[in-house]
Amino acid sequence: MLKPNNSWKWYFDQQHNSLMLHLGNDMVFRTAIPAKFLITCAMQENTFTVEDATAFETFKSSIEHLDLPKPRKAELALNAVAAGRFHKPMMPKSWFFQTQSHGYEPELGEIVTLATETGQSRFIVIENSGSASLCMMAEQEPLSLSSTKEMNYCDTIKVMNDRIPPFVEELHQGLALVG
Structure with missing residues (x-):
């Protein structure tokens, strides 16, 4: 790199x-x-x-x-x-994303997921202003926000932190069953 x-x-x-x-x-x-x-x-x-x-x-x-x-x-x-x-300051556009049951404070550079009604994608946190975060899409496949709007790789959006759960990486480990 x-x-x-x-x-x-x-x-x-x-x-x-x-x-x-x-x-x-x-x-x-x-x-x-x-x-x-x-x-x-x-x-x-x-x-x-x-x-x-x-x-x-x-x-x-x-x-x-x-x-x-x-x-x-x-x-x-x-x-x-x-x-x-x-990037200019922007207003949150949280209505595209599902509300989470708990509050979360993402950190600079953290990978998080944002979920819409039709799917979810990974994002990287660019800035957290306390109640909202500027996020950049980190998926190569587009994410549909609505029937007329989608996000693409490296697009930015600001969302309220109550829409952001932490990204949980699924670890695929080769396990052998013994016994």
């Missing part, structure tokens, strides 16, 4: 109407965040800071166990860093 360094630079590409990250060696990463969701400072050149590198490592270690190809994990981690730094 990628190793952050001090030559990485964030910039806004007018031609592609996208936030980009120049990774050096003629490599450029295009973020998945629509331009309308970016804060004003994202339109200028910004250095990839120590805080960005720390967030990248946090997200990278959180998604290590997900069943995704390495390039998709790098994409998810970089998009998560970009969202954490440059």
Whole structure:
């Protein structure tokens, strides 16, 4: 996977109407965040800071166990860093997701599940503001939110924390029955 360094630079590409990250060696990463969701400072050149590198490592270690190809994990981690730094504040859209019976306080980088009436998907927590969390979809298959709306890989949504249960990874162990 990628190793952050001090030559990485964030910039806004007018031609592609996208936030980009120049990774050096003629490599450029295009973020998945629509331009309308970016804060004003994202339109200028910004250095990839120590805080960005720390967030990248946090997200990278959180998604290590997900069943995704390495390039998709790098994409998810970089998009998560970009969202954490440059995403505009948004209002929660919790009505798409099922209410949970207990309160939960997810942590930065934690993998959680969000369930709709038609399915569920894993998300990575980008930010927890106390009562709500900004989450990024970490599944490659789309998630239907309603009959007319769906979420795709690396899309973000803010939801109230009462809709977020922790993700429980099922461990498949080879057990032998003896006796």
